[in-house]
Amino acid sequence: MMTTTKIMTLPRRGGFNTLCFSLTAEQGARFQTWRKEHDKVCRLRESSGRWTFEFTPTGVGDVTIVRCGCGEKVNLTRYGDW
Numbered sequence: 205m206m207t208t209t210k211i212m213t214l215p216r217r218g219g220f221n222t223l224c225f226s227l228t229a230e231q232g233a234r235f236q237t238w239r240k241e242h243d244k245v246c247r248l249r250e251s252s253g254r255w256t257f258e259f260t261p262t263g264v265g266d267v268t269i270v271r272c273g274c275g276e277k278v279n280l281t282r283y284g285d286w
């Protein structure tokens with residue numbers, strides 16, 4: 205099971221605000237399932253920098269997308285939680 209956490213800091217007047225983004229176990233499993241199928245057609249092989257994790261906070265939840273270096277992507281957003 206894959207769990208990925210991205211941490212970034214946003215500059216803020218008077219200090220820093222820390223945000224933490226992560227994939228749930230369910231999202232990790234969905235990513236692995238998609239990745240297995242995608243590997244059959246993708247020209248890229250495993251390497252550092254192949255995957256980009258995008259987290260876009262909204263008022264109701266985070267839009268979560270993982271992009272492969274080839275341009276394909278999978279949407280892992282948990283709309284059921286919104």
Ligand SMILES: [Zn+2]
Pocket residue numbers: 242246247248272273274275276
């Ligand atoms: Zn690809």
